[in-house]
Amino acid sequence: MALAFIGNTACQVVADRDLGDNWAISVVPPQVAPGGAPIVPFVVKLQAEDRDKAILGGLEILKKAGKIDRFEAPVPAAPPAAAAPAAPAAPAAPAAPAAPAT
Numbered sequence: 544m545a546l547a548f549i550g551n552t553a554c555q556v557v558a559d560r561d562l563g564d565n566w567a568i569s570v571v572p573p574q575v576a577p578g579g580a581p582i583v584p585f586v587v588k589l590q591a592e593d594r595d596k597a598i599l600g601g602l603e604i605l606k607k608a609g610k611i612d613r614f615e616a617p618v619p620a621a622p623p624a625a626a627a628p629a630a631p632a633a634p635a636a637p638a639a640p641a642a643p644a645t
Contacts, residue, residue, distance in 0.1 A: 547602060558594050570611060587601040595616075
């Protein structure tokens with residue numbers, strides 16, 4: 544689970560998928576005491592291939608904008624390496640000449 548920090552306060556990070564590859568990444572501060580001013584979450588909308596990449600991208604955007612101080616997010620898994628093409632088979636050794644039949 545990803546966390547964003549505003550000062551020393553840990554905030555929950557929520558990812559909601561819209562249509563296609565669109566994501567809404569929300570940083571939700573903890574609830575305040577009754578009677579306190581409500582805290583509005585920060586929301587970033589972006590396109591990404593999957594949830595982990597969307598969270599990472601959204602948190603980087605919020606950090607660069609100065610809305611959050613730091614974050615902890617799971618690192619997206621690296622895509623599997625493409626299989627290297629098989630090396631061509633070595634040519635067969637030339638056959639030894641057949642012995643003459645006597």
